[in-house]
Amino acid sequence: MLSRVALRSAAARQSASTALVARSSATDVAGVRDEKNFPRPVRGEPGKVRLGFVPEEWFQFFHSKTGVTGPYTFGVGLATYLCSKEIYVMEHEYYSGLSLLVMIYVAAKKLGPSISAYLDKEVDAVEAGWNEGRAETIKSLEDAIAEEKKSQWRAEGQELLVQAKRENVLLQLEAAYWERLMNTYTEVKRRLDYQLEKSNLERRLAQRHMVDWIVTNVTKAITPDQEKQTLDRCIADLAALAPRK
Known part of the structure; x- marks a missing residue:
């Protein structure tokens, strides 16, 4: 027993001396422990x-x-x-020690398992108390990571929404462009139709004015004798045509 205690104390001193050296290499640049190359110590069993x-x-x-x-x-x-x-020397203390050893052996056989179980339970309770804070910290960090991932997912959804809004604005701009283009086409066509109608009206008015002017001048050029001769000739032609029917 004493040799094992001595070996364990020497190993503990050696591990304590090398802990400071390994601490710098056990953590990376971000300050996170390298669990793979430097695992956490586990409580040893006898x-x-x-x-x-x-x-x-x-x-x-x-x-x-x-x-x-x-x-x-x-x-x-x-x-x-x-x-x-x-x-x-086997004196009276030897026999007292021998009887005490027998009593200890019997007590260890009778009460040892229950005492061992009780002490193991107490050790587990102490270890659980020590690890409780670490477990709560890990749980809080895991929850924070989950919330961060959810926030990133929501941010990606916002990017999709912004992209959809941008496409909607582009469609609205295109619709406004085609609407203005149609309005321009309508206005230009209306003005061209106006100019065409104006040209046709001016041509019809000019033709009517010319016809009236020609008729007026011709009428003024015909004398009453010419008109009477023309009328008689027409009557004669009608009379000549009447028997043929």
């Missing part, structure tokens, strides 16, 4: 033990050299050597 307190690493160390029974042989031989040489 390693496996045998006989309640002996680390599994010790047995693995002996297994590669002495086999399966090597660690047990070493432990029994070491205890036998300490006791035989009276390096470890």
